[in-house]
Amino acid sequence: MWLRTCLLLISLGVATPLMADTVWLNNGDRISGKIILLEGGKLSLKTKYAGQVLINWSDIETLSAEQPLLIRRHGLDSKHSERLAAAGKGMVRITDGTTETVPLASVTRLVPPREFLEDFTWEGNLDAKLDLQRKDDNSDEFKLKGDTRIEQGRWRQVMNGEFQRETKNGRVTDDNWDLEYDIDRFLTEHWFWRIGGEQQVDHIEFVEKQQIIGTGPGYRFWDDSLGRFDLIGQVNRIKFDYPGGDLSFRTYSVVWDYKRLLWGTRLEFYTNAEIHFPEISEIDYVSEGEVGLRYRLNDWARLSILYELDRIEAQAGDNSDESFLIGVGVGW
Template identity: 35%
Template sequence: MRFSRVLPFALLWCAPFANADTVWLKNGDRLTGTIKLLDSKKLLLQTEYGGDMPLAWDKIKTLQRDTPILIQRGAHEQNVEAQSLKPGDDGYVVMQTQEGARTLALASITQIVSPKPFLRDLSWKGNVDVGLDYINASSADTEDYNIDFKTQARHGLWRHNATGSYNRYESDDSVSTHNYSLEYALDRFFNEKLFWQGRLEYTRDWVEELSSQRVIGTGPGYQFWDNELGAFSMTGLINQNRFEFTDGGSAEFLSANLKWDYSRNLYGQTVQFFTTGEIGRPFDGIADLTFDGEVGVRYKITNWASLNLKASQAYIGGAPGDANKTEYTAGFGITW
């Protein structure tokens, strides 16, 4: 009687671990969790007891996974979807595919990525980067603030994207930089790669001659990839732009723009390289070229905290209020 009462609770407690992946190390240890990726000779294992654990690939004896995963052998080979991975001899694993079972040497595997389903439940990711600097000295008082955020939520065929930034630099009561920008974009996917985007953007500047920019745009986009290794998408937009200047003047024009968003995780997601931006060409000649982009690196110090270093540039050529502004920032970030 007691056993029949205890058994359901025991099964319930064991359920979350029923499909856990297993990694055997050459030193005899065995670890359980979820295999997220293999890249740069680091296997990233997500565990409940230690968070994300990067493991040296050459220290692994064999491994097991009962759910599908993508395997790559060689830098120029196509990914192969394995239905499961079974433990093999020391330094080997048995890959089960639709064509049958194959024994692979672990040394021949260069990349492992968990597949993401095209239609999936709500997923949410993002980051906030903060850089603050205040110097009070006899020669000068300096205040430097930089806050950036980027968040993305997806549910089924829809993806919501929001970004924003605030920048201010003051030295001895003289403000040389003071601006903010906000952008919202909505993507509607037609298949795993192709989507259509509509977006709104507003920028306000209290220092430059170009005091505000408003952009409304729409156009097709293509998602090259989006997985544990990073993401890369490009979007072609037709934008309706409105510029307002400090002297009270304004200008409206249409432009064709190309927008990109690229990130790449390295060394078991410890380091991330990223770049985002947009380049445009106005139709009516009010400006020769517009460019707004950034490039940077994040270094993860915990599962959620990181250090970051970024460089950004905004350029508008051939229009009243020409702008060519470059900023460098370093700070602390939170990622989810």
């Protein structure tokens, strides 16, 4: 009797973490996993046996979910649900204090809510480009670009880095790297304060080193399974080092960071930029920005397309530097 009771308790303890969301399809199939996102008519479901799968919302007969979800319906604001229960063909039962049965066709978005104070979250991307040309001129270009963010409680750390080297007929024509680190302290669910620094080193250009130290308030519009959008204002101190001297001055800047998952999380659109307004009359503004797409091949591999634009508008003339990155990368 004692052994049977122990085995029963062990089996219950093991079975509890295996509770999962369940989707019933119109053809009679049933799939179990964890709902990641419903967006654009596609449900992203993470399974143990097939990884992340995409299911057309119109192919689903009904579904159940043991996890809390944010639900958006046609013409209605998003609402919280404690759980979802199967309710017959084309219907689902929403429980959140009260119970309501609604048509699946009226549901346009499902997103697991993200707690403001989570113990630990970590995400990042690393993209690489290698371009070898053997024509009239032999040129080799290698570019490595990465970003990562770590959140724990009210603290968030953001790191970005880039390395680029290019040779042409055996002569180095581009050799530089850039490293940036920011730390954010959330004062409320949306407002935070940022302190950060950046260093750029170029072994080819006239300006050998650039250092930036800045601080200022930021506002997080949203950050969930669908994406994020941050807007930050900063006061910065910039220092340029060049042969024979250096130059330092203050700037005011605006920073944004936007990411949006599309096509059931298979495709990621993102853009981020920083615009500086220096306290010197010779320069009107300096902007650095990028926009790109990442296509998820599996849980970690990505195909990446990135466009970067750096621009300086000054009294002596304007200068722009454009670059493209098409390559492969990893994400976590």
